[in-house]
Amino acid sequence: MSTGALGNVVTCGATYTEILPVHECFRSIQGEGHYQGKAAFFIRLAGCDVGCHWCDVKESWTVDASGYWSVQYLAEQAAASGAQIAVITGGEPLLYDLTFLTAQLKSRGLKTHLETSGSSPLSGEWDWICLSPKKFKPPLPTIFTQANELKMIIFNKSDFLWAEENAAKVTVSCKRFLQPEWSREKKMLAEIVHYIKDHPQWELSLQIHKYLGLP
Numbered sequence: 001m002s003t004g005a006l007g008n009v010v011t012c013g014a015t016y017t018e019i020l021p022v023h024e025c026f027r028s029i030q031g032e033g034h035y036q037g038k039a040a041f042f043i044r045l046a047g048c049d050v051g052c053h054w055c056d057v058k059e060s061w062t063v064d065a066s067g068y069w070s071v072q073y074l075a076e077q078a079a080a081s082g083a084q085i086a087v088i089t090g091g092e093p094l095l096y097d098l099t100f101l102t103a104q105l106k107s108r109g110l111k112t113h114l115e116t117s118g119s120s121p122l123s124g125e126w127d128w129i130c131l132s133p134k135k136f137k138p139p140l141p142t143i144f145t146q147a148n149e150l151k152m153i154i155f156n157k158s159d160f161l162w163a164e165e166n167a168a169k170v171t172v173s174c175k176r177f178l179q180p181e182w183s184r185e186k187k188m189l190a191e192i193v194h195y196i197k198d199h200p201q202w203e204l205s206l207q208i209h210k211y212l213g214l215p
C-alpha cells in the first residue's frame with residue numbers, strides 16, 4: 001500500500017499533531033526483535049535528522065509537503081487492516097508528538113509499538129518501545145528506562161562496545177538484541193553469533209522480512 005493508494009487527507013484547521021508526514025503504510029510481519037514473525041500494520045513516518053550512513057530507508061528522510069495525512073485516517077487504515085499491532089517507525093517518528101496518534105490507535109483496539117533511535121523526546125502511549133541507538137545522534141538519557149527492547153545494529157566490531165555502553169543504561173528486564181546491518185550481514189553475522197555465545201544476555205535479531213522479500 002503506498003501513500004498514493006491511501007490518499008492524502010489534511011483537515012483544514014487541524015493542529016499539527018492531528019496530521020503527520022507519512023512515507024508509507026503497509027501490512028506485513030515484524031521482521032526484527034522480540035515481536036519477530038508477528039503480523040502488524042506499519043506506519044512509516046517521514047523525516048529523520050539522525051543521518052546513519054548505512055540507512056536502508058534514506059527515501060524516508062524527506063518530508064513531502066503533499067504527504068501529510070490525517071491521524072484519524074491513519075488509525076482507521078490500521079484498524080481496517082485487521083492487524084492487532086501498529087508499529088510506528090520511520091524515519092525518526094519521535095520528531096513528532098505522537099500523543100494523538102497513539103490515542104487514536106488505542107481507541108480502536110490496536111497495540112502501539114514504537115521503533116526509535118531515541119534522539120528526540122518521547123511522546124505517546126506505548127505498549128512496546130524498541131530503542132535502537134545510533135552513534136550519529138545518540139538517545140536522550142530519559143528514554144533508556146522506558147525501553148522494552150534494545151536493538152543494536154552491528155556494522156563493525158567497534159559496535160559491540162557501543163552496544164554494551166547502551167545496554168548499561170536500560171533496565172534489567174529490557175530485551176537485548178544484536179542485529180547485523182543488512183549490507184554487512186555476511187561479514188558480521190559470524191562475529192555476532194560468536195559474541196552472543198560469550199554474552200548470552202544478548203539475542204540475535206535478523207531482518208527476516210528482507211530474507212522473505214517482504215516490506
Ligand code: SF4
Binds near residue numbers: 057
Ligand atoms: Fe535511517 Fe533510522 Fe538512522 Fe534515521 S535513525 S538515518 S531512519 S537508520
